[in-house]
Amino acid sequence: MTKHDKAVIGIDLGGTSIKFGLVSAEGNILAKVSRPSNASQGPDAVIEQIKSGVHELLKDDVRVKGIGIGAPGIVNAKKGIVENPPNLPGWGKICVSKILEKEFDKKIFVENDANAAAIGEMVFGAGKDLTSFLMVTLGTGVGGGIVIKKKIFRGDSGAAGEFGHMTIDFNGPKCNCGSRGCIEAYLGINYLTQHVASDLGRHSSSKIFELIDYNLDNLTPLIISKAAKAGDEYAISVITDAGTKLGYAISSVCNLLDITSIIVGGGVAGFGQLLFDSAKASAKERVLKSLRDKITILPAKLSNEAGILGASSLVVYND
Numbered sequence: 001m002t003k004h005d006k007a008v009i010g011i012d013l014g015g016t017s018i019k020f021g022l023v024s025a026e027g028n029i030l031a032k033v034s035r036p037s038n039a040s041q042g043p044d045a046v047i048e049q050i051k052s053g054v055h056e057l058l059k060d061d062v063r064v065k066g067i068g069i070g071a072p073g074i075v076n077a078k079k080g081i082v083e084n085p086p087n088l089p090g091w092g093k094i095c096v097s098k099i100l101e102k103e104f105d106k107k108i109f110v111e112n113d114a115n116a117a118a119i120g121e122m123v124f125g126a127g128k129d130l131t132s133f134l135m136v137t138l139g140t141g142v143g144g145g146i147v148i149k150k151k152i153f154r155g156d157s158g159a160a161g162e163f164g165h166m167t168i169d170f171n172g173p174k175c176n177c178g179s180r181g182c183i184e185a186y187l188g189i190n191y192l193t194q195h196v197a198s199d200l201g202r203h204s205s206s207k208i209f210e211l212i213d214y215n216l217d218n219l220t221p222l223i224i225s226k227a228a229k230a231g232d233e234y235a236i237s238v239i240t241d242a243g244t245k246l247g248y249a250i251s252s253v254c255n256l257l258d259i260t261s262i263i264v265g266g267g268v269a270g271f272g273q274l275l276f277d278s279a280k281a282s283a284k285e286r287v288l289k290s291l292r293d294k295i296t297i298l299p300a301k302l303s304n305e306a307g308i309l310g311a312s313s314l315v316v317y318n319d
């Protein structure tokens with residue numbers, strides 16, 4: 001007898017670890033495994049780890065409809081090629097779908113991880129009832145995915161949706177991409193915590209000091225969130241400011257695309273209502289009048305499992 005005929009496998013390929021989930025057609029995780037990426041040993045080692053995780057989920061006669069993979073960096077979704085993903089050195093261009101099709105004889109779908117997160121929200125999450133939306137992921141980087149009329153918009157080369165590198169100040173702080181004032185250069189976790197760390201000295205009464213044990217290395221978005229919830233004025237201003245900047249970038253997207261529903265996920269989204277309220281206020285302030293009352297900013301639903309569920313949703317979406 002076979003099990004889970006309608007289930008799918010989702011793979012979240014990262015530089016440190018690879019997470020695998022066996023997921024039902026409704027988006028419930030039935031089993032999970034993970035493997036270290038072994039990235040420093042080169043691409044063949046990473047591919048072996050991918051195969052090993054999938055084999056483990058497929059043991060005991062489990063059968064699945066297909067396998068979806070969310071990968072960082074540039075992905076040619078049509079051809080299933082993952083190109084020079086950051087944090088996976090020496091990778092070059094690898095047709096992951098061909099390799100896995102040969103190994104497992106299943107349909108394989110590969111997508112950039114930010115697009116996979118957007119498709120995940122469309123299939124299983126907060127975007128289920130939306131026709132068009134922008135998905136923003138606030139993590140180490142700031143990712144974006146554009147869904148237009150229930151289809152992911154990839155652009156000519158698959159690079160569309162780089163919301164994180166929209167400039168909100170052309171003289172702003174330098175971003176990793178080489179540009180200045182990108183929204184990622186304010187809201188990316190490392191940029192945000194570095195900014196707070198260098199600013200904290202001027203706010204000596206902030207509760208953050210106690211929460212980080214007077215060690216700046218312990219500073220995380222969660223700590224800032226905790227301090228804000230405890231009424232810390234400086235922490236509240238950090239979150240409000242982050243939300244305001246996010247709203248400015250969102251307003252440009254709304255004006256450009258006439259998309260007014262925005263789903264926000266990722267670690268920094270844990271700032272919660274304060275972030276969402278200030279983002280909505282500044283987006284409304286800057287967007288064209290005709291769109292003003294339509295702007296909706298929603299928290300992502302897939303949260304902690306966004307990687308696995310986003311990857312799994314690729315099979316359902318492409319089916």
Ligand SMILES: [Zn+2]
Pocket residue numbers: 164165166175176177178179180182184185
């Ligand atoms: Zn940038």
